Every structure is written in structure tokens, then in C-alpha cells.
Amino acid sequence: MPELDAHTRENALGLVRWILLVLGAAALLAIAMTLVARSIPVDSPLPPEEVDLGFPPADFRLTTLDGGVLGPPDFAGKVVVIDFWATWCGPCRVQAEVLHELHERYDPGQVQFLAIDVAEDAETVRSFVADSPFPYPVLLDADGSVASRYQAHGLPTLMVIDKEGRVAYHRIGITDADKLAQELARAGVES
Numbered sequence: 001m002p003e004l005d006a007h008t009r010e011n012a013l014g015l016v017r018w019i020l021l022v023l024g025a026a027a028l029l030a031i032a033m034t035l036v037a038r039s040i041p042v043d044s045p046l047p048p049e050e051v052d053l054g055f056p057p058a059d060f061r062l063t064t065l066d067g068g069v070l071g072p073p074d075f076a077g078k079v080v081v082i083d084f085w086a087t088w089c090g091p092c093r094v095q096a097e098v099l100h101e102l103h104e105r106y107d108p109g110q111v112q113f114l115a116i117d118v119a120e121d122a123e124t125v126r127s128f129v130a131d132s133p134f135p136y137p138v139l140l141d142a143d144g145s146v147a148s149r150y151q152a153h154g155l156p157t158l159m160v161i162d163k164e165g166r167v168a169y170h171r172i173g174i175t176d177a178d179k180l181a182q183e184l185a186r187a188g189v190e191s
Helices: 006-039 090-105 122-131 145-149 177-186
Strands: 062-064 079-085 111-118 138-141 157-161 167-172
Touching: 079 090, 079 177, 090 111, 090 177, 111 145, 122 138, 138 145, 157 177, 167 177
Parallel strands: 079 111, 111 138
Antiparallel strands: 062 138, 079 157, 157 167
16 A cells, blocks of 8 residues: 555545544534433423413314315314324324224213324325224325414324314324323313
């Protein structure tokens, strides 16, 4: 192997130093982002009188997978559980299992569950639902506008709408059955 002259060796060392500096900075940034993400509370409990989380009233309606049109206004006087999801989302499948379990436990006269698929075409959703049926309506937010309006910036995102049509609970990520049962009780559902 030929001997490198001093200038070439210095350039090579400078490049190695620069690469190590960039990798170190990236690692520090990743660690900092992880620490910040862990410090953000995912479930900030609010006293029952502070139900308005700053979202617009849940007054939207979307096309259903079977061609109808539904939304929270169609279930006035009921608590509505909305699950923003997508067929490609692994954690959404876990959330769907939790919701299927809870759907069986609650009186449909008190609570309505809705699954809102975000930004996928009807055929993709229909094919998925044929293999993994939902026991409640599936709505299509084809352009993602409703998900955006309600800050469903990650999937799954779960919302509980109280009997007055206000967003009483909002969470990005999986909500377990116990936590959701607590939020349903806070929203006025009797068990």
C-alpha cells in the first residue's frame, strides 16, 4: 500500500473528524428528542368542568365505507368514541382490538364508536375491513382534512366526544381499555 503524503493524510483526517462530528451531533439530537418526548405527558387529566380542549365542536360528517354519510351530529346525546386510523398502521390494529373489546361492554344507547380511516382510498379500506371487520361504522377521511382539523398528527389518535358534542379526550397513540373506560365515565357514560 503506498504511503500517503502529509497533505493527503491531513485531508483524510479532516474528513474523518467532520464525519464523527456530524454523527455525534445526530446522536445527541436523537437523545435530546427522546428525552423531550418522554417528558411530555400523554394523558393530562382535566377536572370534569374543563371539558373543552380547544378543539372545534365535533360537527363533521363523512362518507361511510358502505356509501352513507355519518358523523358525531348523528349521535346527539350520546358519547362518541372516534378512532383515527389507517390500514398500514400496526399500532392502529392494537387500538382496534381495545375498541372492539370496549364496544361489547357498553350500551349502544349511551356510546357510539366510529372508525375514521385517514387519507386512503375506499377500495384499500374495504379490502382491509373484509379481512378485519369492525363492529361499528367505518368513515372515510379521504383527504385527511378532518384528521388535520382535530390534530390527529399520528395514528392511532383517539377522541372522546361528550354528550354536548365537545372533545372531552384526545390522545395520539394507543389508549388502553382502563384509561378509555375512565374517560368514558368522565364524559358521562354509565357502566
